[in-house]
Amino acid sequence: MRFKRRPQANRCNAQMRVLWITNFAAPYRLPVWDQLRTSHILTIGLLESRKSLAADPGANRGTDWHVQEASTPAFVEIPTWKVKVGEARYYVLKSFLPLLAVGGQDVVVFGGWESPAYWLLLFAAMVLGVARVGFYESTLTTMRHRTGPIAWIRSWFFRQMHAVVVPGQAAREALQHIGVPRSKILEGFNAIDVEAFRQKCPTDVTSEDPSGGHRYLYVGQLIPRKRVDAIIDAFSRIAGTADELTIVGSGQLNDELTSLAKSRGTSIRFLPYIDNRLLPQLMAKHHTLVLASADEVWGMVVNEALAAGLHVVVSDNCGVVPSVAEMQGVFIASRNLRDLAARLRESRDSWGGKISTPEILRWTPERFADVFSDAMRRAVLAISR
Incomplete structure (x- = not known):
């Protein structure tokens, strides 16, 4: 030193x-x-x-x-x-x-x-x-x-x-x-550097699926307080035949969550942890980010998703919620997550394409x-x- x-x-x-x-x-x-x-x-x-x-x-x-x-x-x-x-x-x-x-x-x-x-x-x-x-x-x-x-x-x-x-x-x-x-x-x-993140989102990659499927995304640790199991359960309850859920990250619950996803019989895939520099390209292929943590100091991935023009479904335990609650494309689930599936469905049903001028870009x-x-x-x- x-x-x-x-x-x-x-x-x-x-x-x-x-x-x-x-x-x-x-x-x-x-x-x-x-x-x-x-x-x-x-x-x-x-x-x-x-x-x-x-x-x-x-x-x-x-x-x-x-x-x-x-x-x-x-x-x-x-x-x-x-x-x-x-x-x-x-x-x-x-x-x-x-x-x-x-x-x-x-x-x-x-x-x-x-x-x-x-x-x-x-x-x-x-x-x-x-x-x-x-x-x-x-x-x-x-x-x-x-x-x-x-x-x-x-x-x-x-x-x-x-x-x-x-x-x-x-x-x-x-x-x-x-x-x-x-x-x-x-x-x-x-x-975060919202403008730089948005500029890195490739314009030649489309998240629109001709079959009408909605693509959900989770990015984070696979640990208990992140409640990824609740995301899998909620997705399984509302998923259409063409809908997809991508879970990106690593952690102690990796094997348990993989088994849970297989038992649900829906389209869920797992990807390992990726560096932040690769997130823009990943998010460009999805529609809705989901963060359902039991507690979260902030949740920076919400900033990134909003900058990319995505919808966000986030539990109101997360510190980011009061600061983004009124922004377009934000859907807030209750702390007990009883309405998580409803918020996922609401995001999908209201999807009209990537948000062209996200309010997060002001911050x-x-x-x-x-x-x-x-x-x-x-x-x-x-x-x-």
Whole structure:
């Protein structure tokens, strides 16, 4: 790990030195970081090394999650020990050197809070007088430990921030629920590079089937909370003879779900995990994306499907729902999924072709980056008072 030393900057300058700490480099976050890099000196500190991520099949992350040497902005790997608990990954710093590096920044953005590494980095920022911005994505549905010591630690952590960015209404409500003042919260929209995704959707590939079949799509992990079995059951109940369901992903339930699909006797096929760069071509061949998770912090695949002009059937447990509920082509299933089959049928019956001007295209990574820039400026002003 090597943080570049830079001369101290005047905190009143527009360009700030920013250290963004996160577990790993999510591919959908890269456009936001690239935009921030145009106006700030940005370093991304990764708690998960590329080697460790590649050797962790349980993380369900493809090669598009591995930081490449040519990637921008600047990435540094912060040496940590990793503890795996189910889907969760927790990180502990191997040395105190990253704590000293915090002092060379104007702002530290905390992309998480659960790991001891984040707590130590927060203490360092507080002691060294560095402005602090949090990024909180969870919702009341996905929030665990609403009472007790862990709940107190989470609340305390975010109340030490000078500003906190949330990706939508659901996360804002959760943050207020744990006691963070509304005046500290800046609400954006959890954006992907929607325009680039749409442009990558091949125009020479048609999703229209002359026989009238409707093509449904699931993309994600094959794990219990994703409730892919419910998707299979709902599809089997409403599927016409030419309708199809494609399930893309990997996980512990792969064999069980394959057997379930075979027992239903309908047209269901399974594909392995694919990199994000291949999703546009896949989505171009389908009509309706289905996401029926029991809990979901957001559901970025919904953004991608809407950008591709697809319909989306999504359970209202997902954090994305309040932000897209009024958009064309969105069909919301109840949390218990009793109406999932009805929503699948409704999407099929109302299909009139790909949506030509999806409303999701308004929510760009540039707009989301502006929210972070605003939060960082507020944080610097707060600590300089």
